[in-house]
Amino acid sequence: MDQRTSPFSSRFVRNLLAFGIGFALVMGAQVASADELVMQPDINQAKPGTKYYVHGLSMAQVARKFGQPGRKLAPEPAKGTKYQPPITRWVYPEFTVYFEHGHAIHLVKHHQRPK
Secondary structure (H helix, E strand, O other): OOHHHOHHHOHHHHHHHHHHHHHHHHHHHHHHHHHHHHHOOOHHHOOOOOOOOOOOOEHHHHHHHHOOOOEEEEEEOOOOOOOOOOEEEEEOOOEEEEEEOOEEEEEEEOOOOOO
């Protein structure tokens, strides 16, 4: 069989084959990296019944659940401004709890800052 008539001698077929192999490698790398993200638990997405779910708890209930925070930040914005409702933050070593009118609305985990 002459090389000129071989189906793999065509530039189009070689490029198509190279594209297919490259595409398969890229898709395989994306699947591998997605597995790493799914494996880590995220307290920012806490579901009802889990340890870090605080939505709707009063300040007293949060204090009983996690203890006293390291810092209690004043409500922002200050009372009397047009931006309402005021949001109060309690800062714990690993996370911050946000309150609206004395009830927890969210818990956010602290992340390491890149250096």
